Amino acid sequence: MKAEILSTGDEISKGAVVDSNSAYIAEKLEDAGVEVTRHNCVGDDLENLVSILREIGSRSDIAIVTGGLGPTTDDLSSMAAAKAAGVELLLNDTAFQSMKKFFENMKGGIGTKSDQKQALLPEGSECLINPVGTAPGFVLNINKCKTFFLPGVPHEMMRMLGDQVLPRIDKLLGNEIVFNKTRILSVFGLAESAVSEYLENINEIFSDIKIGLRAKFPEINIKLYVRGNDEHGLNMLLDNAQGWILEKIGKWVFSVEEKSMEEELGKILAEKKATLAVAESCTGGLISNMITNVAGSSDYFLFSGVTYTNQSKIDILGVSPETIRDCGAVHEQTVKEMAQGAIKISGSTYGIATSGIAGPGGGTDEKPVGTLCIGIATPIEVKTFTFNLNFGKRVMNKTIFAMIALELLRKELLGIPA
Template identity: 55%
Template sequence: LEEAGVEVARLNAVGDDLERLVAVLIEIGARADLAVVTGGLGPTVDDLSAQAAAQAAGVGLVEDSSALAAIETFYRRRNRPMNPSVRKQALFPQGADILSNPVGTAPGFTLSIGGCRFFFLPGVPFEMRRMLTEQVLPRIDRLRGAGREHRRVRTFCCFGLTESVTGERVAGVGGRFSGVRLGLRARFPEVQVKLYTSAASEAAAAARLDAAAIWVRERLGEVLFSEAGEPMEAVVGRLLRGRQATLAAAESCTGGLLASLLTDVAGSSDYFLLSVVAYANAAKRGILGVSGETLARCGAVHEETAREMAAGVRRVAGATYALAATGIAGPGGGTAEKPVGTVCIGLAGPECLYGFRFHFTYGERALNKRAFAMQALDLLRRELLGLPHGG
């Protein structure tokens, strides 16, 4: 909502209790102009949003025939029986406008309670996001009308610094640039810096953010990987595509996570060729060609092993670049020399063959794996941009 220029004044979380839901809706209706409610639109007894909204607005519930037909069509097209309880999702407060759900069975709706316009959306994240983007935000924009202040936000994504250090680097932006507000968000394993502003025109708001962005960019330096809120894997993909380059991966400790992240990006088949999950040493030798002598002398978690893994998968795939990750994600398996959180990353390319060692202290296996994969992608980003690797 804030990225769409809507100032969010308050967040409420309410359990599945009808009396409390009604009270909160009435209270919000008395003080707010706009409210978005998510969840509680399903077919079960604890899905109470429509009933609570009707009581708060002082109206009854009515069945919408068009909504019911859409729900029935959803099930029929999938050759699935429709449970009678699902019919509940076609009940709405009298006078509500229906918001269709193109990817699920629970429609949303909008109505006024007190002086506030409410938008009720499903709680399923991908359903909610699509309906918010396609139906709610355009309606909010129309409701705000002409003469409103234009609110804008810009998101800078960073990797390699803690939230506190990142905050210290950009803390002075509000004092230097009038009307610009700073926000920080830890979105593991990256940190996002957000700049907010509002102005009488969209051009004025954009110009204000452009000026502040120059200073923020200089303060963040090479840890900044996106100024548009893009994930690291999308940034790396764009860089590869721009060079008509291809990528392969050899994964041990990340277990396919690198491949998963890369293929989350639509069109990644343009540049991503393959990933080999070589977890056992025998696979590292047999598939990737890692030397048995290297494994005996250095072990599986070592810069030299990572280099040979990267070189091997690059050769197997015929790729321009290759990444390799071998490490100790935990919770066990660490030693004094190689504690849990240690990862060695190999990077092979037309003019490079590197091995780097990093250590993360997150303590949880899933977090370490995510950090390992992000670090590998960041090394490739830096190589493609000619930046120091930081290893």
């Protein structure tokens, strides 16, 4: 069974309001076993609304329309639905009585003549009572498509979708059980184009799976999606596709459970009963913030220090003044001593230290903006790294710096070459 979603209103078509309704509806429909094939958006124009409703009615089994059910002149959904179905608008007694009850409870009357306009529904439609607002919804067959009309106010739409629309869709599905299965693989260290090249043959090998790539800076998400009646078979198919992907780009995949880098790192630290201390300069506490976003991180995260100035590196972490003088703050020797200092202060088994130039200024020919030095302290040594990657914006540079540091420690803990 295929479905479409239509959002109406100038405020949405012109970008003044973000359409969160469609994403919510699509997720609920997919959970119900209904495939959403299109998202549509039309402004407050009667002819355009009639046209799109007829188009949807000719190609889809189900449609959910939001918005345009209010009392004002630009609320056109009921009129457009009637024209699209070739019927008249009639006063619907169920809608009228529900509105009357709502207004009596709220302000002691049926409301204005404009309010009563909301009880005019297309002939042959079924009223969907709105328990939390004035505008009733309705369901109407337009051509072969069962079309549900709901208010655009999110909390009203959500309530009516759950209470009245989804149960009706379940009845339409009958005894058909459709499973929707997804798998999200999170990648860091490869550009989207590179991921695409590595996986260029996947559609030929796994033709039943839909594969999508989404850039979610600073990571890339690979989404595997499959639907069908055999739940066990679908899971096996996803397992096989995941295994194929891991053979291709496994060293860049940090999660197959849609978890963040910090969640994956925290899980590994907890499993190994290891502890961590962090000394940050250029990342300004961002690494520590990410780590402590994970519930339970106090079990393994022992120390955080933002030593932004040279003197604080010396005074707090014990970095040698000679190192600062001879090497500068952005140097592998400096982050080595910073990481050692963090471990010494906290008694942790592992340490991270960062120092770099996030920009937009501060770079030199020798150390341009985007230069990053990282120290990863282990129980037996300190490994140091230097990178140069400038994304043009300070916040983006800091974000990528923090992710690189966490990824280096994750690989160290798992024995994966950096």
